[in-house]
Amino acid sequence: MRLDGKVAIVTGATSGMGRSTAYLFAKEGAKVVVVGRNEARAKEVVDNIKKDGGEAIYLIIDMTNLDEVKTIVPKTVEAYGTVDVLFNNAGMLSLIPITEMTMEEWTRVFNVNVTSAMLLAQEVAPYMKKQGKGSIINTSSVAGYAAHFGPVAYSTSKHAMEGLNKALANELGPEIRVNAIAPGAIVTAMLDSVGGEAGVEYMVTGAPLKRAGKGEEIATVALFFATDDSSFVTGQSLRVDGGYEV
Ligand SMILES: NC(=O)c1ccc[n+]([C@@H]2O[C@H](COP(=O)([O-])OP(=O)(O)OC[C@H]3O[C@@H](n4cnc5c(N)ncnc54)[C@H](OP(=O)(O)O)[C@@H]3O)[C@@H](O)[C@H]2O)c1
Numbered sequence: 001m002r003l004d005g006k007v008a009i010v011t012g013a014t015s016g017m018g019r020s021t022a023y024l025f026a027k028e029g030a031k032v033v034v035v036g037r038n039e040a041r042a043k044e045v046v047d048n049i050k051k052d053g054g055e056a057i058y059l060i061i062d063m064t065n066l067d068e069v070k071t072i073v074p075k076t077v078e079a080y081g082t083v084d085v086l087f088n089n090a091g092m093l094s095l096i097p098i099t100e101m102t103m104e105e106w107t108r109v110f111n112v113n114v115t116s117a118m119l120l121a122q123e124v125a126p127y128m129k130k131q132g133k134g135s136i137i138n139t140s141s142v143a144g145y146a147a148h149f150g151p152v153a154y155s156t157s158k159h160a161m162e163g164l165n166k167a168l169a170n171e172l173g174p175e176i177r178v179n180a181i182a183p184g185a186i187v188t189a190m191l192d193s194v195g196g197e198a199g200v201e202y203m204v205t206g207a208p209l210k211r212a213g214k215g216e217e218i219a220t221v222a223l224f225f226a227t228d229d230s231s232f233v234t235g236q237s238l239r240v241d242g243g244y245e246v
Helices: 016-025 039-051 072-080 103-130 152-173 201-205 215-226
Strands: 007-010 030-038 056-061 084-087 133-141 176-183 239-241
Touching: 007 016, 007 072, 007 103, 016 030, 016 039, 016 084, 016 133, 016 215, 030 039, 030 072, 056 072, 072 103, 084 103, 084 215, 103 133, 103 152, 103 176, 133 152, 133 215, 152 176, 152 201, 176 215, 215 239
Parallel strands: 007 030, 007 084, 030 056, 084 133, 133 176, 176 239
Antiparallel strands: none
């Protein structure tokens, strides 16, 4: 088991790619901290992990509230003693165009997609530094590379995540490696909210692999970044998008 005894925080683990990653990390021996807003789904994820012989707890946190975000690491350390892996995966889509953007919406999107990730990195860093090792994995998007994938707040927040990813790698080495996953179209509740695969048909037909991805195909990449399989990789952002725009 490649994460045997390691402690992993997975935000947005109540759904989609975060949930798939929580299951894979637990299967690989990690004690998983499942973070999300929906208690029924959080409990279900933890119950499923335990049913399979794994170890997990859940924390109900709204990432728009930065005071709540600041409780995640102390509660993790209280339960499991330290943190080895942080998967900053929680994210929200905003479909509001610039002409109708409000500061409330802009702040909400940035708190969930960027600021909470920065705060969590800041809080896990001392534990990872102390133990001489740690991995932070950020969730960017193909919308972090080009603006045509999403409206202004989402796209800008994912571009910011690309910058945060590099800055964290630069400041937190040599003990901590920091890498990002940039998904393309992945079949999750978020994709369903924009019409599923049909809603992003151009991304599916325009990519060499001719399909949307699955949450499990993000989880395996997160596992690569979480383990020593990627021991000489930091500051990178890996597109997991079926080859769109190659
Ligand atoms: N699906 C795609 O095609 C795609 C493409 C590129 C990037 N991404 C990125 O991938 C990540 C995961 O998304 P997904 O596709 O797996 O979507 P998803 O199935 O909708 O899952 C989103 C997760 O984020 C959590 N979340 C959202 N807002 C939150 C908030 N305010 N506070 C706490 N948790 C919150 C949700 O928790 P609750 O459900 O418990 O509220 C859920 O667990 C996101 O960062 C997204 O931007 C997705």
